[in-house]
Amino acid sequence: MAKPAEHAIEVENLTKRYGGLLAVNGISFKVRKGEVFAFLGPNGAGKTTTVEIIDMIRTPTSGKVRLLGMDVTKKKRAIVPRIGVLPQDFSSFDRITVRETMQYYSRLFSRANADIDGLIELVNLKDKAKEQYKNLSGGLKQRLGIAIALVNDPEVVFLDEPTTGLDPRARREVWEVLLGLKKKGKTLFLTTHYMEEAEILADTVAIISKGTIIATGSPAQLIENHTNYLVLTLQSVDANAFEILRKMGFEPVRDNHQDLKVRVEHPEDILKTLNAIKDVGGSFLSLDVRRPNLEEVFLKLTGEALHADPAEGGEVG
Amino acid sequence: MKLRVVNANLVVKLKTFYRERTAMFFTIAFPIILILVFGTIFLERDTLSLDLYIQDLDHTHASAQFVKALQINGNFKIIEVDPASDAREYAKNHRLNLILVIPKDFENLLNQRVDLKAPDASVILTYIYDPSSTSVKTKMEYLNMEFAGMNQRMSGKPPFYRCEETSILNRKYRFIEFFIPGVIAMAVMTASLFGTVNLNTELLQKGIIRKLSTTPITRTDWILSNILYQFALAIISTIAMLLVSYGVFHIDLHINLWLLVFLLLDVFAFVGIGMILTRFVQEAQSAAAAANAITFPMMFLAGSFFPIEMMPGFLQTFAGLLPLYYVNEGLRASMIFGDNMAALRYAAIIGVFAAVVFALGIIATRWEEGK
Numbered sequence: 001m002a003k004p005a006e007h008a009i010e011v012e013n014l015t016k017r018y019g020g021l022l023a024v025n026g027i028s029f030k031v032r033k034g035e036v037f038a039f040l041g042p043n044g045a046g047k048t049t050t051v052e053i054i055d056m057i058r059t060p061t062s063g064k065v066r067l068l069g070m071d072v073t074k075k076k077r078a079i080v081p082r083i084g085v086l087p088q089d090f091s092s093f094d095r096i097t098v099r100e101t102m103q104y105y106s107r108l109f110s111r112a113n114a115d116i117d118g119l120i121e122l123v124n125l126k127d128k129a130k131e132q133y134k135n136l137s138g139g140l141k142q143r144l145g146i147a148i149a150l151v152n153d154p155e156v157v158f159l160d161e162p163t164t165g166l167d168p169r170a171r172r173e174v175w176e177v178l179l180g181l182k183k184k185g186k187t188l189f190l191t192t193h194y195m196e197e198a199e200i201l202a203d204t205v206a207i208i209s210k211g212t213i214i215a216t217g218s219p220a221q222l223i224e225n226h227t228n229y230l231v232l233t234l235q236s237v238d239a240n241a242f243e244i245l246r247k248m249g250f251e252p253v254r255d256n257h258q259d260l261k262v263r264v265e266h267p268e269d270i271l272k273t274l275n276a277i278k279d280v281g282g283s284f285l286s287l288d289v290r291r292p293n294l295e296e297v298f299l300k301l302t303g304e305a306l307h308a309d310p311a312e313g314g315e316v317g
Numbered sequence: 318m319k320l321r322v323v324n325a326n327l328v329v330k331l332k333t334f335y336r337e338r339t340a341m342f343f344t345i346a347f348p349i350i351l352i353l354v355f356g357t358i359f360l361e362r363d364t365l366s367l368d369l370y371i372q373d374l375d376h377t378h379a380s381a382q383f384v385k386a387l388q389i390n391g392n393f394k395i396i397e398v399d400p401a402s403d404a405r406e407y408a409k410n411h412r413l414n415l416i417l418v419i420p421k422d423f424e425n426l427l428n429q430r431v432d433l434k435a436p437d438a439s440v441i442l443t444y445i446y447d448p449s450s451t452s453v454k455t456k457m458e459y460l461n462m463e464f465a466g467m468n469q470r471m472s473g474k475p476p477f478y479r480c481e482e483t484s485i486l487n488r489k490y491r492f493i494e495f496f497i498p499g500v501i502a503m504a505v506m507t508a509s510l511f512g513t514v515n516l517n518t519e520l521l522q523k524g525i526i527r528k529l530s531t532t533p534i535t536r537t538d539w540i541l542s543n544i545l546y547q548f549a550l551a552i553i554s555t556i557a558m559l560l561v562s563y564g565v566f567h568i569d570l571h572i573n574l575w576l577l578v579f580l581l582l583d584v585f586a587f588v589g590i591g592m593i594l595t596r597f598v599q600e601a602q603s604a605a606a607a608a609n610a611i612t613f614p615m616m617f618l619a620g621s622f623f624p625i626e627m628m629p630g631f632l633q634t635f636a637g638l639l640p641l642y643y644v645n646e647g648l649r650a651s652m653i654f655g656d657n658m659a660a661l662r663y664a665a666i667i668g669v670f671a672a673v674v675f676a677l678g679i680i681a682t683r684w685e686e687g688k
Contacts, residue, residue, distance in 0.1 A: 055531055056530075056531065057527055057530055057531060077533075080531065080532065080533050081533060083531070085528070085531035087524060087527050087528050087531065088524070089524050090524065090528060091523035091524050091525055091528075092525060092528075093329055093333055093525070094333070095332065095333045095336040095337060096329055096332060096333065100329070100332065103325075104325050104326075104328075104329050105532065107321055107322065107324075107325035108322055108325060108529075108532040108533055108534050109532060109533060110319070110321055110322075110533070132336070148528075
């Protein structure tokens with residue numbers, strides 16, 4: 001008897017070419033069963049192309065992809081009933097209600113005993129069960145999309161940018177649902193350009209840029225391996241503090257809230273910085289010292305911003 | 318092919334149709350309105366009765382008899398014009414296209430002719446008419462025919478040329494009975510083509526096809542469910558049209574298996590064309606415009622509303638190239654004439670066409686995205 005595969009997904013030297021455009025450039029990675037794996041990268045990096053090849057919406061130009069131990073180009077029929085997919089920009093039939101939509105997809109999977117009520121409850125749509133799809137808000141639609149992706153009780157769930165276009169509250173509601181799935185031990189493959197999403201949800205993050213994976217590891221490992229500084233943020237700081245810090249050899253930047261951010265390599269530099277501001281009679285409302293996040297890791301690795309969401313602030317210089 | 322999957326799709330499509338009032342209107346109500354409007358207009362033609370204004374300047378027993386003869390034999394509805402008025406002015410003021418004027422000495426001249434006092438005597442009846450009217454010529458031709466008949470009878474000799482009518486049909490059919498099969502064919506064509514184009518472009522644009530491609534449903538299941546859905550709509554719409562036609566116009570048509578055969582072939586042919594169109598025109602608006610470009614000329618040139626014999630020769634040849642023509646003719650052959658051989662011939666032609674475009678449509682339908 002064949003030994004069950006340890007990895008849910010195995011990708012080897014995967015390439016996808018659209019005419020002259022190389023969308024995915026020979027990438028390789030593995031996703032363990034029960035793991036939450038996030039593909040992090042900006043728009044156009046090759047995230048969706050990769051996930052759509054793995055979940056068999058697209059075909060690869062070259063390379064091998066094994067899903068649940070089977071070749072995706074040859075075993076689609078055997079694989080499809082065992083996976084769930086929330087495609088990018090998910091949409092459904094406008095005039096069909098939430099419950100009817102769930103029933104429809106359960107019939108497609110020949111799941112007569114699908115726990116439709118349980119899934120509707122899982123994504124918190126119980127009071128919207130009789131609502132037609134067209135009347136749902138963006139967040140509710142995404143939650144329905146997730147419930148549909150789970151209707152066949154899949155072993156691997158693919159979620160392509162599950163929170164793009166949602167407001168912060170709706171985004172957090174979706175995260176709650178995904179964290180619930182994580183607790184249930186589902187293998188989740190997630191693509192996102194929100195670093196916070198990857199940090200909160202993922203066990204492993206692969207950073208992708210221009211069709212190539214440039215770093216892989218847990219969020220903590222990536223930060224540990226690719227950054228060696230702390231980020232000091234000063235709120236409501238005096239105008240001349242900016243010049244003082246520049247003269248000290250730092251590279252301060254002001255973010256969208258006019259807070260001053262500066263990278264410091266040694267903890268003692270924090271004290272030096274504060275003293276220098278104090279010496280010229282400067283003041284600030286509050287300060288915050290934290291480790292860098294994935295956004296900053298991405299910036300360091302690629303030299304470009306991951307995501308331009310004004311609500312999430314600017315980059316540290 | 319999985320029946321459970323096909324059934325699930327069918328249910329979703331029928332529910333969507335039921336909840337979409339615009340689709341309901343164009344599929345069911347619109348053809349019925351067409352039938353009611355055209356049926357009412359042409360009902361008049363079937364029982365033609367023309368208004369005829371007559372100014373009787375003679376006002377004698379003979380002239381009254383003459384008017385009565387016109388009323389009975391010519392099926393005219395007679396309206397008298399005051400002899401004191403100026404007929405030309407009267408016609409102008411009352412926007413009449415024709416007034417027939419009986420001269421003052423009508424009875425006198427008639428008696429002279431009948432009593433052989435003046436065997437060559439004749440009476441001049443005057444047409445006061447509006448040459449810009451499109452229908453006045455028809456009315457004058459009817460009157461001329463009536464007068465020719467009266468002259469012939471007055472000669473006292475039987476006519477030399479006589480005609481006898483032998484219909485190839487068991488009974489005379491009315492225009493509405495010609496019209497109904499054409500509207501059925503046209504309505505099913507429109508619903509099948511637009512239904513397929515609208516559904517496919519909408520689902521492609523919204524990404525629903527992409528989601529479906531990650532489920533066990535296959536392209537065959539999807540296409541089959543679409544065909545069944547369109548066929549179900551065709552049956553519903555046809556039943557509604559026939560019920561109204563029977564109820565309002567008391568039509569007399571043969572309803573048999575051929576009706577189902579032609580509905581199915583109509584659906585296959587135009588769903589096939591719709592699938593091919595969707596492949597090449599994927600924007601919903603452009604696809605709808607392309608579908609219009611196909612259906613609109615076909616409605617008028619394929620003999621849906623009037624016989625193609627009324628069209629110039631080259632257009633009649635062109636009609637023979639249109640698939641809807643064969644559905645129209647096939648439905649008429651079976652529903653009006655009960656001619657099974659003709660129905661079979663038309664069914665074979667549209668059947669081959671439907672098979673070819675449907676096969677091309679299946680090939681053209683994309684299920685997985687870029688290769």
